[in-house]
Amino acid sequence: MTTLLDLCSLIRSKNAGPFVLTFDLMCRDQASYDHLRSSGLLTRQLFADLYGADPEQVLVVHHDRAQAVKVSLPRPVRQGDIHDSDSYGGQQYAPLVDLEIPDPRN
Secondary structure (H helix, E strand, C coil), X not given: CEEHHHHEEEEEEEECCXXXXXXXXXXXXXXXXXXXXXXXXXXXXXXXXXXXXXXXXXXXXXXXXCCEEEEEEECCCXXXXXXXXXXXXXXXXXXXXXXXXXXXXX
């Protein structure tokens, strides 16, 4: 089965200020982007489940011309908090890499 890493040349996470995490997923080419988009995998609920967020506070934006998807959600704790294990948010993308992308033709 195809994974997110197979379709994307870049998967990253980072802070978008001290209270928000953002994820950038840039596809390798138009075919990869079309496959990812038509799979319907990248939903607010998926990110809520993976990161313990309220799905109503998750923003998923598809940038068709850039063949990319951007997702933003509240950080579980504010940046620099004593319980913050990733101050820059740069490690948060890890659970996404091996996500299996369903074949949209099935």
